[in-house]
Amino acid sequence: MIIQVIWFKKDLRLTDHRPLAQAAKAGPVLPIYVFEDRLLGAEDFSGRHLKFIKECLGELQSSFEDLGGELLLHRGDVLTSLQAILQEVGGFHLWSHEETGNGLSYQRDVQVGDWCKTHGILWTEIPQTGVVRRLSDRDGWSARWNSRMSETIVPCPGPEEIQFVAPETLSKIGHITESPPHPELSNQMVLQRGGRSHALNLQDSFLQSRGQHYQKEMSSPASAESSCSRMSPYLTFGCISMRETYQTAREHRAGLYEIKRDGGTISPGWLGSLKSYLGRLRWHCHFMQKLEDEPSIEFHNFSRTCDGLREDHWNQEWHEAWCAGQTGYPMIDAAMRYLNHTGWINFRMRAMLVSFSSYHLWNHWREPAHHLARLFTDYEPGIHYSQVQMQSGVTGINTVRIYSPIKQAEDQDPNGDFIRRWVPELEGLPSPLIFRPEALTTMEQSLYGCRIGTDYPAPLVDHREAYETARKRMYGLRGTSKSREEANRIQAKHGSRRRGARSWR
Numbered sequence: 001m002i003i004q005v006i007w008f009k010k011d012l013r014l015t016d017h018r019p020l021a022q023a024a025k026a027g028p029v030l031p032i033y034v035f036e037d038r039l040l041g042a043e044d045f046s047g048r049h050l051k052f053i054k055e056c057l058g059e060l061q062s063s064f065e066d067l068g069g070e071l072l073l074h075r076g077d078v079l080t081s082l083q084a085i086l087q088e089v090g091g092f093h094l095w096s097h098e099e100t101g102n103g104l105s106y107q108r109d110v111q112v113g114d115w116c117k118t119h120g121i122l123w124t125e126i127p128q129t130g131v132v133r134r135l136s137d138r139d140g141w142s143a144r145w146n147s148r149m150s151e152t153i154v155p156c157p158g159p160e161e162i163q164f165v166a167p168e169t170l171s172k173i174g175h176i177t178e179s180p181p182h183p184e185l186s187n188q189m190v191l192q193r194g195g196r197s198h199a200l201n202l203q204d205s206f207l208q209s210r211g212q213h214y215q216k217e218m219s220s221p222a223s224a225e226s227s228c229s230r231m232s233p234y235l236t237f238g239c240i241s242m243r244e245t246y247q248t249a250r251e252h253r254a255g256l257y258e259i260k261r262d263g264g265t266i267s268p269g270w271l272g273s274l275k276s277y278l279g280r281l282r283w284h285c286h287f288m289q290k291l292e293d294e295p296s297i298e299f300h301n302f303s304r305t306c307d308g309l310r311e312d313h314w315n316q317e318w319h320e321a322w323c324a325g326q327t328g329y330p331m332i333d334a335a336m337r338y339l340n341h342t343g344w345i346n347f348r349m350r351a352m353l354v355s356f357s358s359y360h361l362w363n364h365w366r367e368p369a370h371h372l373a374r375l376f377t378d379y380e381p382g383i384h385y386s387q388v389q390m391q392s393g394v395t396g397i398n399t400v401r402i403y404s405p406i407k408q409a410e411d412q413d414p415n416g417d418f419i420r421r422w423v424p425e426l427e428g429l430p431s432p433l434i435f436r437p438e439a440l441t442t443m444e445q446s447l448y449g450c451r452i453g454t455d456y457p458a459p460l461v462d463h464r465e466a467y468e469t470a471r472k473r474m475y476g477l478r479g480t481s482k483s484r485e486e487a488n489r490i491q492a493k494h495g496s497r498r499r500g501a502r503s504w505r
């Protein structure tokens with residue numbers, strides 16, 4: 001019987017894994033994961049991702065062992081691995097999920113496709129999210145997403161339903177015994193741990209209790225830490241499928257409706273919170289679809305009429321201060337230091353960080369996008385580049401939104417506790433003085449033990465001035481007929497067709 005090679009990529013699970021389930025029905029399986037040097041060395045990759053992947057693979061390997069098999073681990077180039085398998089077993093059938101990744105993984109997939117054609121190998125790729133390949137336009141996308149998410153969850157095959165290739169074959173193909181080392185990460189950091197068990201636990205705690213005030217508490221970084229689901233890295237690396245996540249949340253919501261219908265009480269906010277959460281799961285795929293449809297957005301402005309806007313304004317010193325959380329704006333610095341420490345931060349703070357870099361510092365979005373990609377454990381290129389461009393005002397169609405770092409601090413951290421925790425230089429300052437430390441008098445600086453320019457930096461730029469300059473530049477550009485034409489093109493190609501959705505969504 002022909003061997004079924006299952007290539008694991010960002011789908012590190014056995015449940016709801018269609019390639020695995022279908023391959024297991026077709027013949028003896030050979031599951032493989034390749035640590036690909038081209039991806040490990042990329043500018044959007046970091047040791048945090050590698051650590052998370054290794055933790056996921058650890059759990060995946062144990063699950064395979066429970067089934068009586070083994071996951072083959074290789075390092076280098078996937079084509080070399082496929083070649084080695086071909087030499088050892090002759091022809092095989094290759095299975096994988098479709099991937100909407102960065103330019104490097106796209107090129108790699110093209111090469112694998114060509115290699116398969118040359119060697120007469122059948123490669124079956126199966127969608128794993130709501131992203132649709134070769135989409136002609138967005139009409140009907142949402143209905144398609146609903147129908148994909150309603151498909152039956154494919155259970156993990158039982159030991160009697162799966163046959164693995166003989167271990168001698170595996171040892172002849174060769175495999176690595178040690179995965180590539182990730183750089184030393186401070187054990188002070190609290191990064192999310194990889195693996196399906198963590199995903200299931202988090203999902204459970206979110207749906208049972210943490211999520212009840214999600215809608216109200218998602219914007220403040222202090223409350224978001226526990227009120228947001230924190231499912232993002234597990235969705236990125238596929239420890240759990242989007243279908244499972246969506247269906248579990250819907251079932252939970254149906255259960256709450258039932259309680260309500262039967263006269264029981266449910267915590268106020270639960271239904272609204274679940275509605276917001278379910279909507280965001282759809283956004284996940286909606287944003288990824290943009291990269292699938294227009295891969296060049298990893299490199300270029302969505303709206304080409306924005307080309308030239310920031311290209312000549314790079315300020316390396318300011319960029320480094322932003323990366324280090326030393327901008328002189330307490331909320332920006334607290335958010336960046338928190339992100340560095342945890343590998344995660346909530347949506348509002350991500351938007352504020354990018355807005356500050358793009359509007360206040362007027363730096364081009366690409367290098368900051370890489371910096372954030374390396375820090376986010378959940379880095380997902382399709383969401384990331386679409387969002388970074390949106391928060392930089394270069395999508396051409398969404399409202400220009402320049403966040404005030406001072407107002408965000410006042411609104412999202414009214415007592416200044418989050419700032420005090422992550423910017424200890426300011427811990428002696430009471431609120432509201434903590435929001436604008438540069439305004440302290442010399443006497444106040446000595447009273448509160450914080451000398452501006454020595455203990456804590458003066459602001460890199462003046463908020464008001466930077467805001468006005470950025471606004472003029474953006475609206476100057478928006479008014480041209482060329483911009484409007486480009487906006488129509490982008491809206492037609494990428495805009496949501498859902499009633500009531502804002503243009504970009």
Ligand SMILES: Cc1cc2nc3c(=O)[nH]c(=O)nc-3n(C[C@H](O)[C@H](O)[C@H](O)COP(=O)(O)OP(=O)(O)OC[C@H]3O[C@@H](n4cnc5c(N)ncnc54)[C@H](O)[C@@H]3O)c2cc1C
Pocket residue numbers: 218228229230231232233235236277280281283284285287345346347348350351354376378379380381383384387388391
């Ligand atoms: C500049 C910027 C960059 C971003 N980069 C990424 C990224 O690389 N990877 C990533 O997963 N998210 C990214 N996001 C979106 C969002 O901030 C994160 O998905 C969210 O904070 C993850 O935390 P959570 O799992 O607790 O989300 P929850 O609020 O609990 O939401 C549940 C899930 O819905 C999806 N989701 C939530 N918000 C969004 C959104 N605005 N757009 C698309 N999907 C969403 C995610 O899959 C998330 O895990 C980015 C946002 C911004 C502003």
